[in-house]
Amino acid sequence: MRRSFRLVKVAGIDIKVHITFFFILVLGALPWSSEYGLPGALFGMILILLLFVCVTLHELGHSLVAQLFDIPVREIILLPIGGVAFLGRNPSKPMQELLIAIAGPLVNVVIAALILLITGATAYVGMLDQQGTVQGAALAPSFTTLMLWLLQANVALVIFNLIPALPLDGGRVLRAILAMSMTYQRATQIASAVGQTLAIGLGLLGLFAGNFLLILVAAFIFIGAGRENVEAQARTVLTTLRVGDAYNKHALRLEIGDRVSKVVDYILTSYQPDFAVMQGNNPIGIVTRDDVLRALDTTTEDVYVTMIMRREIVKVDASASLDAVRQLMSEKSVRVVAVYDGIAYLGLVSLEDIAEAFAVITFLQRQREAREVQQANPRMSGQ
Numbered sequence: 530m531r532r533s534f535r536l537v538k539v540a541g542i543d544i545k546v547h548i549t550f551f552f553i554l555v556l557g558a559l560p561w562s563s564e565y566g567l568p569g570a571l572f573g574m575i576l577i578l579l580l581f582v583c584v585t586l587h588e589l590g591h592s593l594v595a596q597l598f599d600i601p602v603r604e605i606i607l608l609p610i611g612g613v614a615f616l617g618r619n620p621s622k623p624m625q626e627l628l629i630a631i632a633g634p635l636v637n638v639v640i641a642a643l644i645l646l647i648t649g650a651t652a653y654v655g656m657l658d659q660q661g662t663v664q665g666a667a668l669a670p671s672f673t674t675l676m677l678w679l680l681q682a683n684v685a686l687v688i689f690n691l692i693p694a695l696p697l698d699g700g701r702v703l704r705a706i707l708a709m710s711m712t713y714q715r716a717t718q719i720a721s722a723v724g725q726t727l728a729i730g731l732g733l734l735g736l737f738a739g740n741f742l743l744i745l746v747a748a749f750i751f752i753g754a755g756r757e758n759v760e761a762q763a764r765t766v767l768t769t770l771r772v773g774d775a776y777n778k779h780a781l782r783l784e785i786g787d788r789v790s791k792v793v794d795y796i797l798t799s800y801q802p803d804f805a806v807m808q809g810n811n812p813i814g815i816v817t818r819d820d821v822l823r824a825l826d827t828t829t830e831d832v833y834v835t836m837i838m839r840r841e842i843v844k845v846d847a848s849a850s851l852d853a854v855r856q857l858m859s860e861k862s863v864r865v866v867a868v869y870d871g872i873a874y875l876g877l878v879s880l881e882d883i884a885e886a887f888a889v890i891t892f893l894q895r896q897r898e899a900r901e902v903q904q905a906n907p908r909m910s911g912q
C-alpha cells in the first residue's frame with residue numbers, strides 16, 4: 530500500500546505503518562492535553578502507541594498461524610482503523626480459516642489476562658466502582674490508568690472482532706463453520722448476508738444514538754461483506770477455468786534485437802500491454818507498457834528491449850486454474866506470468882486477462898440463468 534513505510538520485520542513479515550496513523554496519535558493526545566498539558570499529551574500518545582502494539586500482536590497472531598499452514602504473509606499494515614495482515618493466498622480448508630481467524634482475538638484475550646495478572650484484578654474493580662469509566666481523560670495519567678485503559682481496549686478489540694460480520698474475524702469464523710457442511714461460495718453468501726444485516730442494525734443504532742463512529746464502522750462492515758461475497762464468487766468461477774484457455778494465443782512477441790520504438794508501435798496498434806522477449810522458442814524476459822513508458826521518460830535513445838525487460842519470469846502450467854494463478858501472482862507480487870505446456874512456452878497471462886475472463890464467464894452465466902428462468906416461467910418473457 531502506498532504512503533506506508535516499514536517499521537520492523539518479524540518472522541519474515543514486513544510491519545508497515547500508514548502515514549495517516551500520525552493523525553491518530555495527535556487525536557489520542559488531544560483529550561489528555563486539555564486537562565494535563567504536555568505530560569497529558571505524551572500520555573495520550575503512549576496509550577495510542579501501546580494500543581497499536583496490541584493491534585500488531587493481534588495481526589501477528591493471524592499471520593503466525595497462517596504461516597503454520599504454509600500460507601505466506603506478505604505484510605502487516607497498521608491503518609488508523611486498525612491493522613490488516615495481507616496473506617499470500619486464501620486458506621484452503623475451513624479449519625485453517627477458523628484457526629487463523631480465531632488466533633487474532635485470542636492474542637488480545639491473552640494480553641487482557643496478563644494485564645489482570647500483573648497488576649491484580651481487584652484494584653480495577655474498586656477503581657471502576659469509583660470512577661465508572663476511564664473513557665477519555667476521566668482519570669489522571671498514571672501507570673494504573675494506563676493499564677486499565679489497555680485492558681478496556683483489548684476487551685473492546687475482542688468483542689468488536691468477534692461480531693459475526695464477514696470482513697471481521699467473527700465473520701470468518703462463521704464462514705469457516707458453515708463451510709464445513711456446504712460449499713465455500715454458499716457459506717460466504719450466508720456469512721456476507723449476516724454481516725450486511727448486522728451492519729444495517731449497527732448503522733441504525735448509530736443513527737439513533739447520534740454516534741458517528743458507529744455509523745462509519747457499520748458502513749465499513751457493509752461494504753466489506755459485499756466485497757467478500759463478490760470475491761468468493763470470483764474464486765469459485767476461477768477455480769474451474771484453466772490458464773491454458775485464458776492466455777492470448779495471438780500475442781505479438783519481441784526478439785532480442787528489437788528496440789523500444791518497435792514496442793511503442795505494437796502498443797499503439799494492438800493495445801497489447803505485455804510482451805515476451807523471445808530467444809528462439811523461449812522467453813528470456815517480459816516488457817510491460819509501464820516499462821516502456823519509464824524508458825521513454827528516462828532516455829531519448831531508442832534502447833534495446835533487453836535493456837528494459839524484467840528477467841524474472843514466473844512460470845505456470847497450462848493446467849493450473851485461474852484462481853491458483855491469481856494467488857501465485859499475489860504471492861510473488863507480479864502482474865504477468867508465462868504459461869507453459871510442459872516445457873513448451875505458450876504465452877503470457879496478466880491479472881487483467883484473468884479479470885476479463887471472469888467478467889466474460891459471469892456474463893455468460895447470468896445470461897444462461899436468465900434463459901433458464903424464462904423457460905421456467907414463459908409468461909415472464911411475453912410482454
Ligand SMILES: [Zn+2]
Binds near residue numbers: 634690698
Ligand atoms: Zn483480526
